[in-house]
Amino acid sequence: MSITAIMFWLLSAMAIGSAFMVISSKSAINSVLSLIVTFFAISGHYILLNAQFLAIVNIIVYAGAIMVLFLFVVMLMNLNTNTEPHKHKLLRFAGFIAGGCLFLVILAAMAQAGVGNETVETNTGNAGLIKNLGKALFNDYVLPFEISSVLFLSAMVGAVLIGKKEKINPVDAVEQPNG
Amino acid sequence: MNNVLQIVWLIPLLPLVGFLVNGLGRNHLSKAMSGLIGSGVILASFIISFFVFLQVLNGHMQVLHYFDFINIAALKIGFDFQVDQLSSLFLLIITGVGFLIHVYSTSYMHEETAPHFARYFAFLNLFVFSMLLLVLGANYVIMFIGWEGVGLCSYLLIGYWFKNQDYTKAAKKAFIMNRIGDLGFLLAVFWFISKTGSVDYHTVFANVGKLTTTDITGITLLLFVGATGKSAQLPLYTWLPDAMAGPTPVSALIHAATMVTAGIYMIARSNVLFSMAPLTQCVIAIIGLATALLAATIALKQNDIKKVLAYSTVSQLGYMFLALGVGAYTGAVFHVMTHAFFKALMFLGAGSVIHAMGGEQDMRNMGGLKKYMPITQLTFLLGCFAIAGMPPFSGFFSKDEILAAAYASNATTGPILWAVGVITAFMTAYYMFRLYAMTFRGNFRGTHDQQHHLHESPAAITIPLIILAVLAVIGGWIGIPEIFVHGGHRLEAFLAPVFEPSAKIAAAHGHEHLSHSTEYILMAISVIGALIALTFAWKKFSNYTASNKEETGMGKVLSNKWYVDELYDKVIVNPLNSVAKYFNNVFEKKGVDGLVNGVGKAVNYSSRQIRLLQNGQVSTYVFLMVLGILVLFIIQLFL
Amino acid sequence: MDIKMYIGLAVALFCIGIVGVLTRRNAIIIFMCIELMLNAVNLLLVAFSKMHAASAVGAANPSVVSDAQVFVFFIMVVAAAEVSVGLAIIVMMYRNTHSIDVNFLNRLKN
Numbered sequence: 001m002s003i004t005a006i007m008f009w010l011l012s013a014m015a016i017g018s019a020f021m022v023i024s025s026k027s028a029i030n031s032v033l034s035l036i037v038t039f040f041a042i043s044g045h046y047i048l049l050n051a052q053f054l055a056i057v058n059i060i061v062y063a064g065a066i067m068v069l070f071l072f073v074v075m076l077m078n079l080n081t082n083t084e085p086h087k088h089k090l091l092r093f094a095g096f097i098a099g100g101c102l103f104l105v106i107l108a109a110m111a112q113a114g115v116g117n118e119t120v121e122t123n124t125g126n127a128g129l130i131k132n133l134g135k136a137l138f139n140d141y142v143l144p145f146e147i148s149s150v151l152f153l154s155a156m157v158g159a160v161l162i163g164k165k166e167k168i169n170p171v172d173a174v175e176q177p178n179g
Numbered sequence: 180m181n182n183v184l185q186i187v188w189l190i191p192l193l194p195l196v197g198f199l200v201n202g203l204g205r206n207h208l209s210k211a212m213s214g215l216i217g218s219g220v221i222l223a224s225f226i227i228s229f230f231v232f233l234q235v236l237n238g239h240m241q242v243l244h245y246f247d248f249i250n251i252a253a254l255k256i257g258f259d260f261q262v263d264q265l266s267s268l269f270l271l272i273i274t275g276v277g278f279l280i281h282v283y284s285t286s287y288m289h290e291e292t293a294p295h296f297a298r299y300f301a302f303l304n305l306f307v308f309s310m311l312l313l314v315l316g317a318n319y320v321i322m323f324i325g326w327e328g329v330g331l332c333s334y335l336l337i338g339y340w341f342k343n344q345d346y347t348k349a350a351k352k353a354f355i356m357n358r359i360g361d362l363g364f365l366l367a368v369f370w371f372i373s374k375t376g377s378v379d380y381h382t383v384f385a386n387v388g389k390l391t392t393t394d395i396t397g398i399t400l401l402l403f404v405g406a407t408g409k410s411a412q413l414p415l416y417t418w419l420p421d422a423m424a425g426p427t428p429v430s431a432l433i434h435a436a437t438m439v440t441a442g443i444y445m446i447a448r449s450n451v452l453f454s455m456a457p458l459t460q461c462v463i464a465i466i467g468l469a470t471a472l473l474a475a476t477i478a479l480k481q482n483d484i485k486k487v488l489a490y491s492t493v494s495q496l497g498y499m500f501l502a503l504g505v506g507a508y509t510g511a512v513f514h515v516m517t518h519a520f521f522k523a524l525m526f527l528g529a530g531s532v533i534h535a536m537g538g539e540q541d542m543r544n545m546g547g548l549k550k551y552m553p554i555t556q557l558t559f560l561l562g563c564f565a566i567a568g569m570p571p572f573s574g575f576f577s578k579d580e581i582l583a584a585a586y587a588s589n590a591t592t593g594p595i596l597w598a599v600g601v602i603t604a605f606m607t608a609y610y611m612f613r614l615y616a617m618t619f620r621g622n623f624r625g626t627h628d629q630q631h632h633l634h635e636s637p638a639a640i641t642i643p644l645i646i647l648a649v650l651a652v653i654g655g656w657i658g659i660p661e662i663f664v665h666g667g668h669r670l671e672a673f674l675a676p677v678f679e680p681s682a683k684i685a686a687a688h689g690h691e692h693l694s695h696s697t698e699y700i701l702m703a704i705s706v707i708g709a710l711i712a713l714t715f716a717w718k719k720f721s722n723y724t725a726s727n728k729e730e731t732g733m734g735k736v737l738s739n740k741w742y743v744d745e746l747y748d749k750v751i752v753n754p755l756n757s758v759a760k761y762f763n764n765v766f767e768k769k770g771v772d773g774l775v776n777g778v779g780k781a782v783n784y785s786s787r788q789i790r791l792l793q794n795g796q797v798s799t800y801v802f803l804m805v806l807g808i809l810v811l812f813i814i815q816l817f818l
Numbered sequence: 819m820d821i822k823m824y825i826g827l828a829v830a831l832f833c834i835g836i837v838g839v840l841t842r843r844n845a846i847i848i849f850m851c852i853e854l855m856l857n858a859v860n861l862l863l864v865a866f867s868k869m870h871a872a873s874a875v876g877a878a879n880p881s882v883v884s885d886a887q888v889f890v891f892f893i894m895v896v897a898a899a900e901v902s903v904g905l906a907i908i909v910m911m912y913r914n915t916h917s918i919d920v921n922f923l924n925r926l927k928n
Contacts, residue, residue: 023838095840103833121872127883155899159906
């Protein structure tokens with residue numbers, strides 16, 4: 001087996017293993033940390049596919065920003081292992097079964113579709129390079145790019161608005177009939 | 180007026196218009212207007228019928244086609260009228276007697292409020308319309324429409340005073356018994372259609388040769404079943420005495436002069452079929468005679484004036500059927516005519532008496548009314564002579580013709596039929612004069628208040644009585660038998676074309692003719708016997724004193740009408756009632772209701788269960804979403 | 819590498835994410851599993867873009883390859899925005915009810 005293949009399997013194992021850890025660990029912080037490991041694994045996959053830009057962006061944005069945000073919230077809530085209530089055993093079992101069935105169905109569909117035998121270009125390729133990606137982004141997709149900045153703005157405003165502590169005015173509280 | 184036949188359609192239409200106007204406008208018309216409209220349209224119909232009759236007398240007959248009523252594949256039933264001797268004669272009787280009764284009703288019913296008064300005339304007009312349709316129809320289906328219509332109007336009019344439960348029960352009884360007979364009629368019509376493909380009189384009678392004997396016997400028996408229901412013969416006669424619950428003019432019109440004669444008309448019209456079915460004729464003769472005898476015996480012991488007349492009607496109808504059974508079709512129609520005159524006369528007279536007595540109908544409380552109501556008394560007496568068969572009144576000629584025909588019908592059984600008929604005639608004379616004597620002669624047995632109220636009835640009542648009395652006297656003179664005056668039987672000559680096919684069959688079978696001496700002897704026996712009976716009754720009941728003695732023995736059986744009603748109740752009505760109750764409780768309440776309510780309950784239950792899905796838990800919703808996607812995938816990809 | 823390997827991997831991650839959403843009651847963990855699902859999709863998209871790069875389609879139409887990766891870029895953008903708003907909501911939920919149990923919010927009941 002080539003080094004590519006070994007790397008692929010290694011990264012895959014890491015990704016799936018830490019994904020399992022995410023869903024099954026009792027402590028919230030463990031889950032967050034496992035997810036970060038998953039993201040690293042996926043970034044490794046990206047590098048393997050020579051999508052360099054995306055690999056770096058994945059680490060910076062996802063693992064670096066989003067996960068840190070999650071960590072902050074978890075630590076803010078002071079979640080301990082025994083604060084999380086337990087779900088009904090039957091429902092958990094049903095959930096597993098549902099997920100498993102979905103997995104099998106999609107695999108079967110893929111097998112039926114017959115696209116599985118095409119090869120994927122690994123280690124090489126110009127598409128993933130930042131220069132080409134930048135060209136595509138700023139030539140063909142300028143508008144979505146600009147609008148995404150507006151999206152961020154609205155998300156920020158929304159987050160701040162939601163997080164604001166409301167001052168409860170006694171007069172208003174009484175006067176609203178359809179509150 | 181050759182073209183009067185073209186407006187024959189006006190004859191039934193005018194009463195129909197009268198029905199609509201009186202029925203729809205009953206809250207707006209005054210009593211005088213309703214009475215005027217109701218009687219006026221009948222008078223107009225009578226005038227047109229009279230001209231039609233003249234036309235037919237001159238030999239003009241016609242079948243008029245108006246429109247296609249039913250048109251399915253090979254079956255064509257048109258809305259046709261047949262104007263010939265038989266139908267024109269009946270037209271005259273119906274409209275003539277009907278008009279007199281309408282005029283009578285304007286005075287008799289004057290105590291009713293205006294809307295109910297108009298309702299009465301509306302129903303009466305509807306009845307006349309149906310009866311006219313019945314006799315004018317050129318095929319069995321149109322006849323059946325009229326047949327059903329008169330049954331309906333009989334129900335409506337018997338139950339006219341609908342607030343009284345007994346009266347409405349009587350009306351229901353009449354209608355249901357009629358319907359039982361109608362089933363027979365309908366089956367016969369279906370048989371016609373299946374065997375001959377048509378219901379027109381012309382076509383059916385022309386194709387009579389195609390039918391087998393079983394066909395003819397079956398059809399005629401079924402038609403006769405219809406006739407027993409409509410014309411109150413055994414076993415479907417018990418509705419007629421109970422129908423006396425209706426107003427007296429209704430009894431006069433429907434249950435004496437017209438509706439009950441519908442059965443006879445039908446058989447007379449289909450005479451060719453009946454002549455070809457000797458078995459049926461035998462049945463008809465026996466049942467007619469048995470009914471006549473039975474009813475006469477019951478009438479001997481009745482105390483209600485209208486009930487006596489009702490049983491008398493049943494008895495006389497029995498005579499008419501006897502005539503049909505022995506093939507004397509002219510005799511039957513003749514007796515229909517004379518019976519219409521004298522029976523309507525007597526019913527109207529009884530109405531006059533009841534009116535004067537303030538509603539009293541029990542003869543034991545009457546008596547000596549002769550000096551208070553002379554006109555009523557005299558006309559009633561004439562009617563009694565007519566029904567008893569005294570010459571030269573009309574009843575004598577028609578009844579005698581029937582009895583003679585019965586005697587001549589068969590060498591062995593004929594005399595037996597005649598003997599029973601004559602005995603019944605004696606009983607008729609007896610009970611009729613019993614009625615007359617108890618009512619008009621002797622001393623008044625009623626209360627003081629009633630005595631003060633006694634007076635002769637107004638002109639609107641007495642004039643129809645007088646007219647009918649005149650007809651009852653002279654009405655028989657159109658049918659004077661051969662032995663008295665050669666060529667005197669004008670009626671027979673007139674109706675000959677209608678009964679021609681039957682006459683041919685009878686001649687082929689070799690019906691014997693009575694010798695003149697035999698006829699004279701038969702006549703003498705019946706007249707003298709009736710005279711003796713009526714004198715006996717006159718003497719016995721002229722000084723009748725009411726006694727509270729209970730009837731015993733035979734008298735008890737007779738006054739309880741041979742317990743026939745009770746028998747019917749036990750054997751037919753009660754079992755049917757229990758079956759109906761069973762069906763109601765088990766099928767209806769538990770079965771059908773259970774099913775219907777069960778559906779509602781099931782929906783309720785399932786909706787309550789399904790509602791539990793919405794438990795507000797987001798995780799459940801997500802789970803269901805995933806399940807849904809899974810199902811969709813599977814369906815999309817693999818099915 | 820065959821594409822089916824990558825498809826299998828991506829689908830596995832996706833299904834693990836779904837199982838996590840269905841199984842856990844902690845709102846934050848559920849949110850993280852959603853992020854996991856998004857990443858699985860991203861991986862798949864990138865793999866497909868490289869598949870097209872290797873095939874004839876990609877030679878004829880080179881923009882197909884870069885389009886997929888631009889798409890992944892935008893998915894990340896949206897994910898970032900969504901996380902910020904989502905976490906704000908979760909914090910508000912905690913402040914009002916002092917619990918982050920998803921089943922606690924059952925006002926939609928019946």
